[in-house]
Every structure is written in C-alpha cells, then in structure tokens.
Amino acid sequence: MQTPLEKYGLDLHSEMILQEYRDLLPVFERMCELAASFLHEQIKASGLYITAMESRVKTEQSLAGKLELKGSKYSSLSDITDVLGLRVITFYTDEVDKISAVVEKLFDVDWSESVDKRKMHELDSFGYNSLHYICRIPKSLFFDPEMPEINTLRFELQMRTALQHVWATMYHDTGYKSGIEVPREYIRNLNRIAGMLELADEQFSNIRTSINDYRRNVQNLVAGGDFADVPLDADTFRSYIQLGRLEPLVKRIAAINQAEIHRTTLLPYLDALHEFGFKTLQDIENLIRDYSQDAYALADNQIRNTDLDILSSTISIQKLLTVCLISSGDVEERL
Numbered sequence: 001m002q003t004p005l006e007k008y009g010l011d012l013h014s015e016m017i018l019q020e021y022r023d024l025l026p027v028f029e030r031m032c033e034l035a036a037s038f039l040h041e042q043i044k045a046s047g048l049y050i051t052a053m054e055s056r057v058k059t060e061q062s063l064a065g066k067l068e069l070k071g072s073k074y075s076s077l078s079d080i081t082d083v084l085g086l087r088v089i090t091f092y093t094d095e096v097d098k099i100s101a102v103v104e105k106l107f108d109v110d111w112s113e114s115v116d117k118r119k120m121h122e123l124d125s126f127g128y129n130s131l132h133y134i135c136r137i138p139k140s141l142f143f144d145p146e147m148p149e150i151n152t153l154r155f156e157l158q159m160r161t162a163l164q165h166v167w168a169t170m171y172h173d174t175g176y177k178s179g180i181e182v183p184r185e186y187i188r189n190l191n192r193i194a195g196m197l198e199l200a201d202e203q204f205s206n207i208r209t210s211i212n213d214y215r216r217n218v219q220n221l222v223a224g225g226d227f228a229d230v231p232l233d234a235d236t237f238r239s240y241i242q243l244g245r246l247e248p249l250v251k252r253i254a255a256i257n258q259a260e261i262h263r264t265t266l267l268p269y270l271d272a273l274h275e276f277g278f279k280t281l282q283d284i285e286n287l288i289r290d291y292s293q294d295a296y297a298l299a300d301n302q303i304r305n306t307d308l309d310i311l312s313s314t315i316s317i318q319k320l321l322t323v324c325l326i327s328s329g330d331v332e333e334r335l
Contacts, residue, residue, distance in 0.1 A: 008064040014071030021063055021077055027149045028057045028084050034142055035086055035107070035135075035155060042106050043088070048098055051162050052089040058082065081113060081134045084155035089165045092205045096131055096159045103157060107135035110154060130160035130168075163201045167194060227281035237270050240281050249292050249316040253299040259311045269317050276324065287320050291327070295319035 010018065021028075036055040043050060058066075063083065067074075074080055088099050103109070113134040139151050160168070171190065221230050222239040230236050246266070254261050278284060299319050303311075 008068065010064060010067055010071065014064075014067035017067060017071065017074060017077050017080075018060070018064060021060065021083065024077065024149060024153070025057070027147050027153065030144075030147060031084050031137060031150055031153065031155060032057050032086075034137060034150070035084070035157075038106060038137075038141060039086065039088070039103070039157075042102050043099065046098075046102050048095065048102070050088055050090050050095070050099070052087075052165075054087040054089075055085070057084050078153060081110075081154045082156040084153070085158070086155065087130075087158040087160070087165075089160060089162055091162055092208055093161055093201055094205055094209070096161065099159050100131055100133070103133055103135065103159070106141065107133075107157075108138045110134040110136070113154070130158040130164060133157045133159075161201050163197045163204075167197050222281065227285050230281045232270070232273060232278055232280055232283065234267065234270060236281060237273075238267065240284065241266050245285070245288060246316045246320075249288070249295060249320070250311075250313050252296055253303075253315055253319070254311050256300050256304055257306070257308055257311075259303075259309045261313050262310055263313050266314055266317055269314065269321075272321060276321065287324060291320050291323045294323040294327070298323055 008015075008018070032055050036053065040053060043053075063080070066080070077083065090096055090099060110133075115132050133156070134154050135157050136152065136154055137150055142150065144150060171194075215235055218230055218236055219239055221227075222236060222243065227240075230240075250261060273284065278287070295316065296319070299315065
C-alpha cells in the first residue's frame with residue numbers, strides 16, 4: 001500500500017508540514033467561513049459594492065506541489081500564509097484602497113509580510129498588481145477555546161480590480177509559469193495586452209471620478225440657484241425637483257377644491273421639457289415665472305366646479321406646459 005510520503009515524493013520535513021495541514025484542516029475550513037462572512041458583512045455595512053469575493057482552503061494536492069518545489073523555505077505550516085486565501089474583486093482601482101481600509105479595521109494585518117504589488121511597476125505584472133495582506137482573525141472579533149489556532153494562523157487576502165483579475169486568470173491559463181519556455185513573441189503580445197488593460201483600468205477610474213466631480217459641481221450649482229449654468233438632464237432635473245420650486249403652484253391649485261395632493265415623480269416629464277426645447281434649469285425657472293398665473297387660471301377653470309378631491313403633484317407641470325403650448329400658437333402642429 002502506498003504511503004502519503006511515497007504518493008507525493010516529498011522529503012520527511014515537507015511530509016511533516018503536510019501532516020500539520022491534515023491535522024489543522026478543520027481549523028482552516030472554519031477560518032474560511034468566518035473570515036469570508038465577517039468581510040462580506042463589513043463591506044456591505046460600509047456601503048461598498050464589489051463584483052466578487054472568493055475564498056478557498058488550499059487542497060492537499062496543491063500544498064504538496066508547493067512543498068515539492070520549495071518545502072525547505074518553511075520551518076512549519078504556520079510559515080505558509082496562503083493555505084487559506086481570500087480575494088476581493090472591485091470594479092475600480094480606487095475601490096481597492098477603500099476595501100483595504102475595511103480589512104485593516106476588521107483583521108489584524110501582518111505588515112511585515114503584506115505587500116502592495118501595485119507599486120512594483122513591473123512591465124509584465126499588471127494582473128499581479130493586487131494588494132496582498134497577510135491577516136489574522138483577532139480574538140475581539142471571534143474566539144473559540146476549542147480552536148485557539150483560529151487566532152494564530154494567518155491567511156492571505158488579495159484585493160484587485162476586475163480587469164486585473166481577468167488578466168491574471170488568462171495569464172495563468174497560458175501556462176507561462178509552468179516551466180515551459182515561451183517564445184518571446186508570445187510574451188511580447190501578452191505584455192501588450194497587459195498594457196492596454198492597465199490603461200483601461202486607469203481610464204475607467206478617471207472617467208468615474210470626473211463624472212462624480214461633475215455631479216457634485218452640478219448639485220452645488222443647483223443648490224446655489226445658478227440655474228443658467230446647469231444643463232437639463234435626468235440628474236439635474238432630479239436635483240431641481242428636490243428644491244420644491246413647483247410646490248407653491250401645486251398647493252395653490254389644490255386649494256381650489258381643498259384637494260389632497262397625491263405625490264408622484266415628475267421625472268417622466270423630462271422628455272416633454274426637452275420636446276419644448278428646454279436646455280437648462282433656467283428654462284424651467286422661466287416657465288414657472290412666465291406662466292404660473294395662467295396655469296393656475298386654467299386649473300381653476302377646469303376643476304372648480306368638479307368633485308375632484310385628490311390631485312397629482314404633477315398637475316403643476318402639466319398646466320404650465322399646456323399654457324406654454326397655447327401661448328406659442330403651436331398647438332395644432334404639436335398635436
């Protein structure tokens with residue numbers, strides 16, 4: 001019968017480490033459940049969105065392969081920090097730093113073993129530019145007296161973007177690190193793809209930052225009443241609605257019959273505003289300024305002698321656009 005030692009062809013020292021792994025496998029599996037659960041909950045509580053989170057305990061065969069190559073590096077199993085591995089994948093590069101901040105608050109980080117591979121700037125290492133932390137689960141987070149090793153054994157936590165992850169997966173799939181010599185032309189093509197993906201990663205983050213800056217600037221302009229400088233789109237119209245500029249007319253019309261106001265969104269009227277040629281929020285301001293009295297008179301004529309006691313909050317913009325259309329003399333053409 002073949003012994004484990006013969007099965008993997010390991011030396012005695014490596015086999016002793018492998019036996020440690022077998023003995024502690026239930027601990028690693030429990031650590032995997034705990035670390036993944038705690039991290040998932042904390043990321044969710046922080047309001048961060050990730051594309052994926054992976055966790056695994058290295059298989060015996062995988063560990064044996066590692067020990068076969070470099071078992072002499074390790075004095076014991078505790079020196080091997082990736083028996084348990086977690087990976088968090090984000091969409092944007094700046095989110096990697098946000099996830100790392102969550103990790104630092106949650107786990108004990110071994111800074112002497114952790115590495116930020118993003119700062120190495122190697123030409124062929126885009127997919128391996130992850131942020132790697134070596135962590136422990138602190139007793140303050142979880143403690144089980146029957147498994148004290150949970151708080152002493154370390155695990156690896158990688159944080160990378162989706163494009164970095166795709167590249168690393170494809171790069172690994174080529175077998176480049178399998179020991180087979182790869183022709184230079186293939187390596188050159190791989191590096192070219194890496195450069196394009198790295199540029200795409202940076203540009204996606206830059207574009208998102210620019211869009212967020214634009215939205216903040218627009219919100220400040222809206223809040224400050226600088227409507228002439230604010231283009232009319234879904235975001236700006238939503239911010240404008242929140243200011244309640246149409247509210248006085250709504251309440252005035254509702255008072256005709258002492259009607260209850262049914263609140264509903266005005267966003268569906270954005271297309272109508274564009275159809276009327278409105279391009280900025282100032283155009284809506286002008287509409288309210290120029291046609292509020294006529295809009296009220298129209299509503300008064302239509303509902304005063306009715307039993308209507310519930311009115312939609314959209315009635316203000318409906319009447320404003322109606323009188324605007326009538327005043328333009330363009331009714332038949334638009335109809």
